[in-house]
Amino acid sequence: MTMTAALFSLTVTARDQNPHWQADACDACHVEASPTAENSVLRAAPDDGLCLGCHTAASGSASRHRSTLPVTDDMKNRMPASLQMSLDDGRVVCETCHDLPAQCLSTRRNEQLTNPMFVRDGPFRQRSDSCYLCHDEKAYAKLNPHDQFSGQGKRRDKACLLCHTEIDAAGDEAINYLTFNVGNDLSKMCTGCHPVAPHPGATFSFSTAGSSDHLVVPSPAMRRRMEETAAANGTRLPLEPSTGRIFCATCHNPHDRSLPDYSAAVVNAGDSHRLRLKDICIACHDK
Secondary structure, three states: OOHHHHHHHHHHHHHHOOOOOOOOOHHHOEOOOOOOOOOOOEOOOOOOOOOHHHHHHHOOOOOOOOOOEEOOHHHHHHOOHHHHOOOEOOEEOHHHHEOHHHHOOHHHHHHHOOOOOOEOOOOOOOHHHHHHHOOOHHHHOOOOOOOOEOOOOOEOHHHHOOOEOOOOOOOHHHHHOOOEOOOOOOOHHHHOOOOOOOOOOOOOOOOOOOOOOOOOOOOHHHHHHHHHHHHHOOOOOOOOOOOOOOOHHHHEOOOOOOOOOOHHHHOOOOOHHHEOOOOHHHHOOOO
């Protein structure tokens, strides 16, 4: 039996219970059930042997960072000293990015609240911020789907095609005959990037038991109110074509304010939260 296989057989129970941050699960990684500074022998080296014995079998996610990757000189120059010191013969291993003692030492247990994955030098405001300790952030810049026009007024087709399957038509009226990359559930266009639980600026969550779910088909009376409010304010409050439901873009305008010839479609586009009406609640609800 290989070391990795032996480790997996020893720790499968602890793995299922998640030994990290657990005071009574030290022997999942250590030989001794109660390791000390003088006797803290690990069952294997903290790389392929110790960590991947559980994590490969448990997840095997292709999106997880591979270990034992060599570090280029450019990356090493960018890395803080804490990461450089954790390399193994110039290669990235699990403990290069994960500060293992953080979840072992009782004096650091409170870090679980702000840095649950015990990422070295964390916590980070965005999960991807830790990547830029090694990688050049400019090389991984994301395309903003809301930035649909260049400074010269030229349309950025790639931005439009992040949501739309074709770009021959524009504006909210086109919602009735355009198709989208996410199929019929149009809110997925937004929730892939934006968190919705809890919804910003409110105390409710979407699609959560016991909460106010706004992604519903409005009643006939409410729909009439929406149409009247939209007309009175020179805007649009589109509904999901396939279901008639309210979706994210009913209230939030995803378009660029430079969108030509569709004045109603770009009302408040680019403003804070992109709300189609400043007091968006009255579009549907009576004060």
